[in-house]
Amino acid sequence: MLNQTMLYETQVLEGRQKIARVTARQLKNIPIQPPPFRDVPDKEGALLLQIETDDGVVGWSTSGYTHPIVVDLINKHITPRILGEDPFRTERIPMLFDRHTYERPLGRALVSALAMIDIALWDIKGKTVGRPVHHLLGGARDRVPVYVTHGAAYDGAPVYSAEELAAEAAHIASLGITHLKNTVGRQAVPDPDDDYRRMKAMREAVGPDVKLSMDGNLRMSIDQALRLCKLCEELDISILEEPIHYNEPANLAYLRTQTNIAIAAAENEKFSARDLLVAGAVDIIQPNVNNDGGYSAGLRTATLARAFNIPLGHGNGNGPHNIALHAGVANGGMVEYHFHKWMAYNAIFKQVPQPVAGGFLDVSQQPGLGLEPKDGLIEEYEVK
Numbered sequence: 001m002l003n004q005t006m007l008y009e010t011q012v013l014e015g016r017q018k019i020a021r022v023t024a025r026q027l028k029n030i031p032i033q034p035p036p037f038r039d040v041p042d043k044e045g046a047l048l049l050q051i052e053t054d055d056g057v058v059g060w061s062t063s064g065y066t067h068p069i070v071v072d073l074i075n076k077h078i079t080p081r082i083l084g085e086d087p088f089r090t091e092r093i094p095m096l097f098d099r100h101t102y103e104r105p106l107g108r109a110l111v112s113a114l115a116m117i118d119i120a121l122w123d124i125k126g127k128t129v130g131r132p133v134h135h136l137l138g139g140a141r142d143r144v145p146v147y148v149t150h151g152a153a154y155d156g157a158p159v160y161s162a163e164e165l166a167a168e169a170a171h172i173a174s175l176g177i178t179h180l181k182n183t184v185g186r187q188a189v190p191d192p193d194d195d196y197r198r199m200k201a202m203r204e205a206v207g208p209d210v211k212l213s214m215d216g217n218l219r220m221s222i223d224q225a226l227r228l229c230k231l232c233e234e235l236d237i238s239i240l241e242e243p244i245h246y247n248e249p250a251n252l253a254y255l256r257t258q259t260n261i262a263i264a265a266a267e268n269e270k271f272s273a274r275d276l277l278v279a280g281a282v283d284i285i286q287p288n289v290n291n292d293g294g295y296s297a298g299l300r301t302a303t304l305a306r307a308f309n310i311p312l313g314h315g316n317g318n319g320p321h322n323i324a325l326h327a328g329v330a331n332g333g334m335v336e337y338h339f340h341k342w343m344a345y346n347a348i349f350k351q352v353p354q355p356v357a358g359g360f361l362d363v364s365q366q367p368g369l370g371l372e373p374k375d376g377l378i379e380e381y382e383v384k
């Protein structure tokens with residue numbers, strides 16, 4: 001009997017357009033606007049992928065995983081295999097590498113590299129047919145809700161005191177942002193009581209009308225997460241994201257029965273979206289196109305989640321690249337703008353959708369993604 005899953009490299013008909021050039025680059029030390037109340041120079045790096053077709057269409061993308069191994073992987077190993085391929089055939093490209101995705105430790109780098117390629121190819125598809133990518137994904141809406149994560153809790157940055165956190169929350173809310181998120185569990189040993197005090201300071205600073213959420217980034221035990229939920233319920237917290245080690249589905253499902261705070265996960269995937277959905281582990285599922293397979297994988301997760309009547313959300317620094325998915329599919333949801341990464345996107349790309357009053361982003365109507373790097377950026381910041 002024919003095994004359909006083994007049809008990796010069968011003959012295909014010639015496409016109309018071909019991938020002609022693929023260039024991955026590492027950028028470093030790009031100056032960005034520092035967070036409010038921290039008037040110190042701030043810099044950020046990024047990986048940037050450029051794919052050009054034989055008829056002159058150029059697609060761009062970035063990665064959620066910024067280790068330079070992704071650059072080498074694309075330039076030395078992936079590019080020779082995909083040159084000459086048709087950029088519209090985005091289900092075919094990862095099939096050329098499927099067998100390698102099981103080879104750890106290459107796993108995360110390869111998945112990130114294939115996600116970058118997928119995103120740039122969807123940019124090319126949109127530019128080729130003259131339509132924004134969210135239309136190609138289904139075109140459910142032209143405006144998506146946004147929430148802003150702040151608190152300088154990215155790697156290497158000093159952790160804010162509760163007072164600084166509260167002052168920054170009030171400032172960002174005053175810009176018209178209606179939903180804020182802060183990271184929790186970041187103490188040497190996660191401390192729910194300390195996090196409760198920090199979230200309470202935020203709630204008192206912004207009042208009852210701004211929504212507040214928390215992101216545990218996989219750092220807590222089930223007991224720590226339970227205590228945090230119990231303490232924070234009186235603060236009217238909307239969402240707790242990825243509280244528990246490894247996103248263990250059984251633990252998340254149990255936590256969900258013990259709290260009225262919505263549980264979200266899947267940005268950092270060890271267990272698949274399928275496992276989380278089947279276990280009843282989440283109220284919101286969070287594919288991230290930059291970490292996991294691009295828009296092609298995002299579409300699959302959206303379809304799967306719809307069968308469980310679970311909406312999508314987003315939790316990661318790559319907000320501007322995730323807008324098209326949430327605008328495209330019917331069960332799309334909120335996009336995250338992580339303050340630091342938001343400023344990095346503003347420094348790297350010419351036109352980045354900015355939050356408007358009421359807490360929304362207007363989706364780019366440009367052909368493709370509408371995310372074009374600034375002139376001179378590559379020449380100035382590329383690591384040679």
Ligand SMILES: [Mg+2]
Nearest residue numbers: 215267315316
């Ligand atoms: Mg997160």
